[in-house]
Amino acid sequence: MTATGASESVAARGTPGGGPWWWARRRSAVLDVVLAVLSTAECAAEGVPFAHTAGVPVAVGVLLGLVAGPVLLVRRRWPVAVVLVSIAVMPAEMGVLLGVVGLYSLAASDVPRRIIGLLAGMTVAGTVLTTFLSMRQDVVTEPGFHPPVWFVALMALTVGLVLSAPPVLWGLYVGARRRLVESLRERADGLERELSLLAERAEERAEWARNEERTRIAREMHDVVAHRVSLMVVHAAALQAVALKDPEKASRNAALVGDMGRQALTELREMLGVLRTAEGSAVLGSGGSDEPERLAAVASRVSQQAAGGAVAQAAAGGSAGGAEPEGDGPWLSELGELVEQSRAAGMAVEFAVQGAADGDGDGDAGEVAAGGSGGSRYAARVEQTVYRVVQEALTNVHKHAPGARARVRLAHRAGEVAVQVENGPSERGATDAGLPSGGNGLVGMRERVSALGGVFVSGPTEAGGFRVSAVVPLGASAARAV
Template identity: 65%
Template sequence: MTARGFGWWGRRRGAALDIGLGVLSALECAGEGIGFAEASHAPGAVGALFGLAAGSTLVLRRRWPIAVVLVSIAVTPAEMGYLMAVVGLYTLAASDVPRRITTVLAGMSLAAVLLVTFVRLRQDVAAADFDPGSWYVPLVSVFMSVGLTAPPVLLGLYIGARRRLMESLRERADSLEQELSLLADQAEQRAQLARTEERTRIAREMHDVVAHRVSLMVVHAAALQAVAPKDPQKAVRNAALVGEMGRQALTELREMLGVLRAEPVPPAAVRPPAGSPAAPPAGRPPAETPAASPAAPVPEDGPGPGLGGVEELVEQSRAAGTAVELLVQGEARAYAPDVEQTAYRVVQEALTNVHKHAAGATVVVRLAHRDEEVAMQVENGPCDAAAATDARLPSGGNGLLGMRERVTALGGVFVSGPTDEGGFRVSAVLPAGR
């Protein structure tokens, strides 16, 4: 017994079949050997032993098919081993033995049977009392030799080709299964990566939307606490500003969550007819949808805040008590929506960082409209340490990272770092992308 099966056979059934065929072949050759020994004036026991030894080689047909066929050819002159010859030729043709060897051995077996049959028929015809004609012996010899050789060889070739085809199909099926499994794993990895990127994008958008206004609210609240005992009227104005900014932050947050919860709607279901008064401008959603608000946070591939809102950001920071100067170079023009939104978010986050970490510092916001790009820079001077301590604004440490991701995703350049005067500078350059 081996790990594969029984002996060199793959299964017990194959071993039982070959052993059974070997026994039948040995008995056949033993009987024919006795007749051959008596015709040769030799002891019958010698012929029987010779036939048993020759016929039992059929057991080895799966392991050594060439040897079995050679033995069958060798005993053909003794007119024995017909079963061994037929089964051996079939096994040889069905195996992986090169076709040249199969052809040569099949030809040798055909020639041996033809010669033996021809000689035996001539002897029988000569001993008979009638003359069948000169054509009888050659024709019958050819029919018998071809009948004993051609069918097993052709059947073996067919079975061998079919077996190889099935193995090829099985290997191809296994290969396809492995490829499908690999594709499924890759699809799962892509889906996981897409989910991770979407969570990162949503977190960045929420940060940009809420952090700026909440920072301004904290700054105004600190100012309100400072001026309330001295100037009640100014305290009232600051309180109104805090309330307004809080409402704006809640509105933007609600609109962001509404976009995230919204079910996908086919475009045909929401597109008004051509020429309808309710039809929005090309590239913008209907006015009644939450995404129509200029400050509504929507996915980055849709319309959103742009460079036109930078002046409003500056005014809000000025209202919070920060000295902000806005400098614009070049002629303002429209850019691609993602470029506009990214530029807006960079300025917004830079001003938010000023409120968090450099309260009381003067700020200069520069916008430069160039031929193939738009550049922005937010630079603040040294901060008022006491004011920065009073603000006590927490920081998650992701603001600069989010700005860099946004800019580099569009093929732009982002640089940030401290200045020689003790301040901080944030610079970004984006391709125009009209």
């Protein structure tokens, strides 16, 4: 029966500067070679008196020592074999170093404890028996010295325990300490792998956050800048039509076009100023740790500029007891201004609000004339989402149904707010205003509403127009009465 020691497992893993064969390190191989040489010399020297006692040639005793001593070379690979050889040569009274080192190697190995105990007991028994017989023979041959038998037995037992117990106990301690160190090393390696995985996941989350902010900014640019540019094109067309017939109206349209153009340029400049470094290189792919925060700040500034702060405060102050909106806009109280911009561009827009102003109405309060949203105040994301839906829907009417009548309805219900924008057929038939379209308007609206757990529906009407509807839930913490 053979067993593999703990040193073999270390060698199997491999370490820098590993030794030959089963040795983990070169110094371990050197140590075992030195121990084997010493053990061989000891066994060979002890083989001489054994040969005289046994009545065999001296060469036989020396040869036995030369065979038994080098077994220490394999003590790390087969510690059980080393101990068995040491027990076998005990009757020849040789192999003290072989037995001590073999017991230590066996106890420090990964051999099961029951085998260690069995072999250690056999070693103690063999040592006690051999020592007892040797001492009895010495007592018989020594004149004048006749100790009792119990004294000889006690001395033999003491010698057996002294030669066997210390190496076994020390080997058990070293083996336990080695296994503890290996366990701690494995735990450290596992923690290092976990930290690496956490770092990779953190990088993935950061990349996801950057992509989300890029998408958000692209949505804001589409909703805000595209809306203003669309109105500029409509006003420019009206300006061209009335330039000769009504110079005063043409002047007003020109002023509106200029104001909207300046606002659009300001928003674009703010956007590009953050999306570029001081040297003018793009930072969207830089992966900086503060990039998501900066992108979010840009989107918030764009939304706030598009809101029209003065009009929002006036509308909120007149309908909500003078309270000013908190946080970034736009707000539902600014829908009146948004509708007025479309009216100024020549669109016939009807705006109505249904339900109580505090958001708890059930639809029986009747419809309120245009001019505000009834002063309701919900979570910022809810109000911004509803505002952007109306804004994009009116922009699409300007693009694809010039001259059509539109109707904007806002309804405050229990636990939700609903909005619907519907337009009739275009007075120009299948033609539109010639404005370019990226095809992302409806997609962006659906993403905004779905992100809040709402429902978005869009499609043509039976009358030949188009309808956009959205229902946004307020949630447990969304509604905040001012």
